[in-house]
Amino acid sequence: xxxxxxxxxxxxxxxxxxxxxxxxxxxxxxxxxxxxxxxxxxxxxxxxxxxxxxxxxxxxxxxxxxxxxxxxxxxxxxxxxxxxxxxxxxxxxxxxxxxxxxxxxxxxxxxxxxxxxxxxxxxxxxxxxxxxxxxxxxxxxxxxxxxxxxxxxxxxxxxxxxxxxxxxxx
Amino acid sequence: xxxxxxxxxxxxxxxxxxxxxxxxxxxxxxxxxxxxxxxxxxxxxxxxxxxxxxxxxxxxxxxxxxxxxxxxxxxxxxxxxxxxxxxxxxxxxxxxxxxxxxxxxxxxxxxxxxxxxxxxxxxxxxxxxxxxxxxxxxxxxxxxxxxxxxxxxxxxxxxxxxxxxxxxxx
Amino acid sequence: xxxxxxxxxxxxxxxxxxxxxxxxxxxxxxxxxxxxxxxxxxxxxxxxxxxxxxxxxxxxxxxxxxxxxxxxxxxxxxxxxxxxxxxxxxxxxxxxxxxxxxxxxxxxxxxxxxxxxxxxxxxxxxxxxxxxxxxxxxxxxxxxxxxxxxxxxxxxxxxxxxxxxxxxxx
Numbered sequence: 001x002x003x004x005x006x007x008x009x010x011x012x013x014x015x016x017x018x019x020x021x022x023x024x025x026x027x028x029x030x031x032x033x034x035x036x037x038x039x040x041x042x043x044x045x046x047x048x049x050x051x052x053x054x055x056x057x058x059x060x061x062x063x064x065x066x067x068x069x070x071x072x073x074x075x076x077x078x079x080x081x082x083x084x085x086x087x088x089x090x091x092x093x094x095x096x097x098x099x100x101x102x103x104x105x106x107x108x109x110x111x112x113x114x115x116x117x118x119x120x121x122x123x124x125x126x127x128x129x130x131x132x133x134x135x136x137x138x139x140x141x142x143x144x145x146x147x148x149x150x151x152x153x154x155x156x157x158x159x160x161x162x163x164x165x166x167x168x169x170x
Numbered sequence: 171x172x173x174x175x176x177x178x179x180x181x182x183x184x185x186x187x188x189x190x191x192x193x194x195x196x197x198x199x200x201x202x203x204x205x206x207x208x209x210x211x212x213x214x215x216x217x218x219x220x221x222x223x224x225x226x227x228x229x230x231x232x233x234x235x236x237x238x239x240x241x242x243x244x245x246x247x248x249x250x251x252x253x254x255x256x257x258x259x260x261x262x263x264x265x266x267x268x269x270x271x272x273x274x275x276x277x278x279x280x281x282x283x284x285x286x287x288x289x290x291x292x293x294x295x296x297x298x299x300x301x302x303x304x305x306x307x308x309x310x311x312x313x314x315x316x317x318x319x320x321x322x323x324x325x326x327x328x329x330x331x332x333x334x335x336x337x338x339x340x
Numbered sequence: 341x342x343x344x345x346x347x348x349x350x351x352x353x354x355x356x357x358x359x360x361x362x363x364x365x366x367x368x369x370x371x372x373x374x375x376x377x378x379x380x381x382x383x384x385x386x387x388x389x390x391x392x393x394x395x396x397x398x399x400x401x402x403x404x405x406x407x408x409x410x411x412x413x414x415x416x417x418x419x420x421x422x423x424x425x426x427x428x429x430x431x432x433x434x435x436x437x438x439x440x441x442x443x444x445x446x447x448x449x450x451x452x453x454x455x456x457x458x459x460x461x462x463x464x465x466x467x468x469x470x471x472x473x474x475x476x477x478x479x480x481x482x483x484x485x486x487x488x489x490x491x492x493x494x495x496x497x498x499x500x501x502x503x504x505x506x507x508x509x510x
Contacts, residue, residue, distance in 0.1 A: 005176055006345055009183060013349060016186055016356055021510040027436040031447055031504035034469070034491070040506035057257065058289055087397065087493035089467045091449050094264045094434045096197040107201055109259050111283065111292075113451065113467045115492055119398055122451075122464040122491075124292040127259045127283045129204070140508055151204070151292075152285055153257035164201035166210035170191040170310075175346055179353060186356055227427065228459055264434045266367040277371055279429050281453065281462075294462040297429045297453045299374070321374070321462075322455055323427035334371035336380035340361040340480075 018099045019170075021141050022106055022134055030090040038075035042068040045143045046135060052145075054128065057152035087115030087122075092130070096164040102136040107164035110148060126150060129157040188269045189340075191311050192276055192304055200260040208245035212238040215313045216305060222315075224298065227322035257285030257292075265302070266334040272306040277334035280318060296320060299327040358439045359510075361481050362446055362474055370430040378415035382408040385483045386475060392485075394468065397492035427455030427462075435472070436504040442476040447504035450488060466490060469497040 025044055032041040045051070051071060052064040065071050074080055093109040112126035133145040149156040195214055202211040215221070221241060222234040235241050244250055263279040282296035303315040319326040365384055372381040385391070391411060392404040405411050414420055433449040452466035473485040489496040 003173060003176060003343060005180070006343060006349075009176075009179060009349060010345070012183055012187065013352055013356075016183075016190060017352065017510070019190055020356060020359055021508070023434065024436060024508060024510045027434050027447075028504055028506075028508070030433070030449060031436060031469075031501035032506070035498040035501035035505050037502060037505035043506065056290070057285060084498070085493050087467075087491045087497075089449050089451075089469075089491050091433055091451070091467075093200070093261055094193065094197050096194060096201060107197075109200060109261050111259075111261070113464055113491075115397060115467075119492075120396070122467045124283055124294065124464065127257075127261075127285075127292045129201075129259075140510075151257045151259050151283075152289075153255050157257075158205040158254070161201035161205035162207060164198055165205050165207035166202070166213065167198070170187070170194045173343060173346060175350070179346075179349060182353055182357065186353075186360060189360055226460070227455060263370070263431055264363065264367050266364060266371060279370060279431050281429075281431070294453055294464065297427070297431075297455075297462045299371075299429075321427045321429050321453075322459075323425050327427075328375040328424070331371035331375035332377060334368055335375050335377035336372070336383065337368070340357070340364045 015099065018104065018136075018141070019097050022097050022099070022104055023095055025134070025141050025143070026092060026095050026106060026108060026132060030092055033075060033080070033090050034084055034088055036075060036081065036084055038072040041075050042071040045071060045146075046137065049143050050145050051143075051148075053148040054150040054152075054156070057126070057150050058154075060154060060156065062149075083112075083114065089113040089122075095132070096167075098164075098167050104134040104141065105163060106132040106134060107160060108132070129160040131160040131163060185269065188274065188306075188311070189267050192267050192269070192274055193265055195304070195311050195313070196262060196265050196276060196278060196302060200262055203245060203250070203260050204254055204258055206245060206251065206254055208242040211245050212241040215241060215316075216307065219313050220315050221313075221318075223318040224320040224322075224326070227296070227320050228324075230324060230326065232319075253282075253284065259283040262300070266337075268334075268337050274304040274311065275333060276302040276304060277330065278302070299330040301330045301333060355439065358444065358476075358481070359437050362437050362439070362444055363435055365474070365481050365483070366432060366435050366446060366448060366472060370432055373415060373420070373430050374424055374428055376415060376421065376424055378412040381415050382411040385411060385486075386477065389483050390485050391483075391488075393488040394490040394492075394496070397466070397490050398494075400494060400496065402489075423452075423454065429453040432470070436507075438507050444474040444481065445503060446472040446474060447500060448472065469500040471500045471503060
C-alpha cells in the first residue's frame, strides 16, 4: 500500500522539473541563434509559435515572426547572419518563472552584445524585457509566444516586467 | 508503515525547493524595480529589511535604505524614476546560494544598464557585487539585508565575492 | 516493502540535484576569480583540469592553463591582479546543462566587464562562449575542461554554442 506522502512528493518533484525544463529551454535560445542554428531555434517554439520584438530604441513599432518558418527565416536572413559574423551574444538573464498547470510565464532580461566597430571591445547594442508564454506539449515545454520590448524608457517594456513583479510563484 | 527513505527524500526535495524559491525571489528584483513597482519591490524584503549600496565608483560612501518605507521611497524617488524613464535594466546574474536551516546567503553580480545619451545604444553604468542575507518566513523566503558594492577595484566588493568563493553549498 | 515509485523518485531527485550542483559550481567561478581567491578558483576544477581561452578578439590563438597549479598561477599573476585592482566582473550567464551519468556538459556565455579608464562607467571588454566539461567526483561535480572562445565572429565560439543548440537535455 502506498504511503500517502508519495502523491505530495511527486507533485513537488514535477513542479521543480517544470522549472528546470523551462530554464533549460530558454538557456538554449542564445546558443541556437548565435550559432546560426535555424532549425534548433525554431524547435524551441511550438509549430505556430510567435516572436515579436521592438525594431529599435525609441521607436514603438514591432516586428512579429510567425511560426517555425518565420523563426527559421530570421535566423537565416542577412540581418541576423551579419550580426553573428560580426560577433554577437544574445545574452539572457536568469528567468522569473510562474507555472500554472500546462502553461507557464517566464520573464527575462535580454542583452544583445556585439563586437565594437573598432574590434577590441564589445558594446551593449540592445537591452530588452521579455515575456515568454510557454506550453507543455507531448515533447516537453515549448514557447508559444515571446514578446521582447526594448528598455528605452517607454511603457511597453515596463508592462512586461510588471507581470513578474509581485508574483513569487514558488 | 512508512518507507524510511521518505524522510531523506523530503529533506532533499525541500533543499531544492528552497534554492528555487530564493532564485525566484532574486529574479523578481529587476522586474519590480525597473517597472517602478514600489510595493512589490519592498515585499521582497522583510518589513524591517535593509539595502545598502555604493553611491558611485571610486567613492567608499554607501547609502542604506531601511525597511519597507525606505525601499518604497527609493523606487518612487526622482532619482530612480529618472533612471527608468530614460530606459534601464537592473540586470542580475545567476545566484550562488548557500542555505543553512532558516537562513540563506546568496551572492550575485549586478549590472545597471542604461540607454546611452545618444539613444541608439546602451551602456553599463554600474557593475556590483551583492550579498543577500535571506530568512525563511511564514510567507516564504525574504531578504533581510542586501549589500551591494561596486566593482571599482576597492576591497569592499571583493570581500562580498569572497563569501561565495570556496563554498560549494550543494 | 518498498513502493516501486521510490526508485523513480530518487532518480529524478538526483537528476535535479546534479543540475543544481553544476549551476552552483559555475556560479562560484566569478566570485572566486574576481576576489583573487586562487585556491578556491583552482578547487572548482579536478586536480588536472584545464582551462583554455582566446587571447583577444580577432586572434585565433588560445592559451591553456593546466591543472590546479596553472589556474592558481593565473589568478595570482600580474595580468589578472591588475584587472581586479582596476575593477572587474567575470559575469556568466545561466548555464545550459546536459548530464549523462557521471559526466556533464554546460554551455554559458561569459562577459568580462571592467571599469572604464575614465572611471565613471564600465565597459564590456570581452564576450565569450564557454564549454564546461564536468565530471562527478567523490567530492562533488568538478570541471575537467573549460574552453572559452570570444564571440568575435569567428567559427570557434559558434561551434561551442552549437553543442547546446537542439539539446533540450531535461
